Amino acid sequence: MSAVITIWKKELRVYAVNPTAYAFLAVFLFLSGLFFYLGITLTAEASLRVLASNLAIAELFILPMLTMRHFAEERRQGTLEMLLTSPISPFSLVIGKWLASLTLCALMFLGTGILPVILAYYGNPDWGVVTTTYLGLFLAAGAFCAAGLFSSSLLDDQLAAGLIGILLLLPFWLVSRAEALVGDDLAEKLQPFGVLAHLDSFGRGVLDSADIYYFLGMSLAFLFLTYRSLESRRWR
């Protein structure tokens, strides 16, 4: 556990001075502001629903770019060698890095905190729904960060890792929009497996065990694969 915290602290210190992180953070906040503004002007409703579904897609593109440096950069700097020869397990390393990315996500969401405040000033939002919406976005962020870490563990090149991370996640989005690709019937069957289908309930104020499991399971699967990938580099 203390090893996880050690890694977590270090990653946050590195994030804190990483210009790329700031750039993506700014982009994320700008996009969330934009979706929010468009959402409330189009629907005239005091809700984050339009924002949430769009922001999830934005996350899908931004988070792999935020996590791409983790293992790719460590390997390039030679620091991975130090970490893997120190008395911490690769699993602590993966979890520490994942938690650090999640912390950054939490800060990102904190930055969007102004939006519900705006809603409360001009209207009367349902705070239960706002809470579950954020929870859903956060769980999705966890899954996306895990996928980003996985692709980062596969590739030596940062940018390639980021792009592969996005590619890994795209199917989870595209199944929600698959009508044009695979026809209506199959698309309808695929839809329940998409990210958006699982964010829907959160956007309505409902916590659904299947939705929560979906994102936690996705995180877990990718984290496990990351761990295996780190191990396998050593076994090769």
Added chain:
Amino acid sequence: MAVTQTRRRFAAGSNAFLVSVFVVAAICVGYLLVDLHRVRLDLSADQGSVLLEDTRSKLALLDREGKPVVITAFSGQRGKKESYFKDRALEDLLDELDYASQVVEVHFVDFDKDRLTAEKLGVTEYSTVVVQRGEARVDIKDRELFHHTGKGDDRHLDFLGEQAVNRAFAQLMAENKRIVYVLVGHGELDPDNHDLDGLSEVAAVLGQDDYELKRLDLVRQTDSPVPRVPDDASAVAVLRPKVQIPPLEEDLLLAYLSGGGSMLFAVDPGTPVPNLVGRLGVAIPAGRVLDKVLVFPYPDRPVPRYKSHPITKDLADDSLVTVVSDVAPVQAAVPPVEGVRSTTVLETSRDGWIDRGGEVKNGQGRFEPEIDQAGPAQMAIALDVTPDSGLVKKKAARVLVIGDSDVFTNGILAEGPGNASFALNTFRWLVGDEDRISVVGRPTSVRRLALSAEDGEQIRWLALGLGPLLIVVLGAGVWASRRGR
């Protein structure tokens, strides 16, 4: 040494790959299991997203019977401001129903785009929901799904879709139809008549709601040795007899009513009034009802105001006009007959009156105080007869007396936007299905955000500018503090 080698090979190579595949597969299987046994917790203020206990028990019943239920919802009118909310509310509801049941199959159909489906189901209105189970089918109309409450800025759109679907389920599951007997033999309106003065349209509308209109000839009964109102009668309608009903038949009707029956009486100005109406304490004075306040596009007739009653509630909420033609005044006796509680359902405005002759041209009369009676004049009265009173024995009885029979006829049903609902609601109330009318559970309301152009401008700057600006400032700060280190 040998052990080391084996372990190495196990940890490495294809085995490691298999382990990864296995773990990921296990997570996926876990998902399928969790998906089968969902636990849902609604944290929203309306609790609108989780189905009512009652709906869920009905769904469980449907599941047990295993017969597929197909729900097809049609989108709202595109471009209309409310359609966004309406579509979303319907889609959300469909999702919930889909989650909660194995037999329910849901489709959301774009009314404008998917004309084929709309035509196949014979749906002609936006935001209609069709619930089908085998041959049986219930249509839910926009006005049953959405209610407007409040005025101006406080105007809310409430969604009552779940309640409506709940009722539809109840109807679909009901084993036997509600049978409404329409008395014939005295020149009454006829449910099998397709002419303008027939009731075939009303019969069709009620049929969709599983009410069946049957003719009842008390004199020439074939299936009963002793003349009587059949036991399966949910209600009996006496719709504008042209001649006085013979005492024998009146007695049969009274016998039915005192057993806790439900009756509808419709008369027109000048037609004979059944004695039973008088015994219930309702008088039909001479004259016809007129109103000074006229509603476009009905220049020649009074437009009834809805009084507070289950029959008129959703009509009043949606401001749907029920069209009448020539209306006889209906008056409750003062003091009322013991055990009878009367409620006005339809009446004129304050400027209405009972016209007793004088100048009348195209129905537009003039109030003449010396002969006419000042309004508001009642046009329809609902009666609740309590049990163990003089009239009724064990069970309560319900009666509606309306001074216009045309309100139910084919000719006017198509003309009046509210008439079909009025007819439907009337029978629902009479039969005791008011839960089909009244609101069950809390509606889901839309939280509107009323923004002025100025507000919008402010929000744009706050939402788009503040966050990124903060980050840029923070980033610049960090950069400056690290410069030259």
Added chain:
Amino acid sequence: MIEVRGLSKAYGPRLALDDVTFSVAKGEIMGFLGPNGAGKTTTMRILTGFLPASSGVATVAGFDVFEDPYSVRERVGYLPETPPLYPELSVGGYLEFCAELRRIPRAQRAGRVGATMERVGLRGWERRLLGSLSKGYRQRVGLAQAILHDPPVLILDEPTSGLDPAQVAGIRELVLSLAGTHTVILSTHILSEVEALCPRIVMVNRGKLVAQGSLDEVRALAPGGAWTYVEVKGIDGPHLGRMPGVELVEPLATVDGWSAWRVRSAGDPREALAARAAAGDFQLRALERRMPTLEEAFIAIVGREGVAA
């Protein structure tokens, strides 16, 4: 302290290490020699547990690196070829992180970091960012990271590569100060460094162990072994060659009539030669017994192996 038996490592079909066996005693400084790509880094990575061996056994401080990697890692300080630094962090922050990574108790961390920085000559550099450090200082920080937790075993992969002579001297001094208390494996291809630091040498080439032993033992592996350097006047090669005990003479240089020779002989010929010079047979101004240099041994061994393979 370090025991390596029959260690092999294959990267696919290529054998990076082929049946290497050696051991390092406690407190010893071992020079690990070999040309680039000989398998030095692979061996070190196996010893630190970063890479697994394909076969063979390696134990460090009594723990098998495969069976018990965490016990090994706790006892090893490792400086990889490129110092593992995070350019974003400051020197102090980085070492603090390493101290945490090495599970140094919180109370001791600051003291240990300070002492280590003092030791590698980084005093006053706490706030500098690693990204802005010169090569020499990066190396120092890397070294600090390796010795921070005072490990009994240190594995240093080319700690002086790319440093200027003053920096090299500093690092050498530091490594020498570790001798006795720490077991050190130091890989390098700078032979003078090994001669200066390492009493014991292990030499690998193309994945195979080609020589090991004390410095002198390895030097002696150069063809011909020890020889005698003479500068004489008034005698030519053939005459010199006929002196008692002398087997072979090779001319080295001739300056101002003085000629320098490499004299090879069965025993030590210096006494005899001095006697003859004193007898006036020739003039003698330099007479020195010389060992072959490590470089000679290295080139000889590696070259020989290279030809053989």
